[in-house]
Amino acid sequence: NPDQVHIFFSAHGVPQSYVDEAGDPYQKEIEDCTRLIMKTLNRPNEYTLAYQSRVGPVEWLKPYTEDALQELGEKKVKDLLVVPISFVSEHIETLQEIDIEYREIAEEAGIKNFQRVPALNTHPIFIDSLASLVTESLKGPPCNFSEVIHPKENMKMYPQERWEWGMTTAAEVWNGRLAMLGFFALLLELISGHGPLHFVGLL
Incomplete structure (x- = not known):
């Protein structure tokens, strides 16, 4: 039917x-x-x-x-x-x-x-x-x-990036950003020969 x-x-x-x-x-x-x-x-x-x-x-x-x-x-x-x-x-x-x-x-x-x-x-x-x-x-x-379109006041264009504790999208974004900063810091230290890793004797 x-x-x-x-x-x-x-x-x-x-x-x-x-x-x-x-x-x-x-x-x-x-x-x-x-x-x-x-x-x-x-x-x-x-x-x-x-x-x-x-x-x-x-x-x-x-x-x-x-x-x-x-x-x-x-x-x-x-x-x-x-x-x-x-x-x-x-x-x-x-x-x-x-x-x-x-x-x-x-x-x-x-x-x-x-x-x-x-x-x-x-x-x-x-x-x-x-x-x-x-x-x-x-x-x-x-x-x-x-x-x-009539957006709300104080509209957040990317609300998924607001911080939340736990395994969230925001955590993944910030972990990626911190990892990139760490990579560039290590690269800079390897090139310059100066930095915290050299100071403690790891490099």
Whole structure:
């Protein structure tokens, strides 16, 4: 029964701090887009929006796709149609991550029928729409940054670099910087013949 197929929107995730601290409108836009798609379809199917492709130790937008698939399996969902909502072309995150990795997770969770909507790629309607947007923008007046997006006060463009204790992205960044400083200090000492290592007799 097509009306019983669960529609699963899987969008590319971003760190939660991008939304909370940098004011990135991505999450709201994805949620609005998902809602408008379902409204346009005008179908009774239940649907889920989740976020994939998380990397690193920091928290990303939730729910994570793998967790959402397992929860749907626990709810006895058997038929699933995946919509790669934030991917406009086929690539590793659709062909490998969704079609292979997430399919395995879904099947292990008890979902029997796992299908995916193709990415837009070079579909004529998609290409014509992009061309129309470009044409309309070229005809219109130039826009300032403040007219396109309204960032919060004291906006942090790179919130992932804020300091946090533990094995975090910030720690990796600072460890790398300290390692580079140490390397240059050692190189300078080897060239000059003077420095703390020479002072203690190690060089």
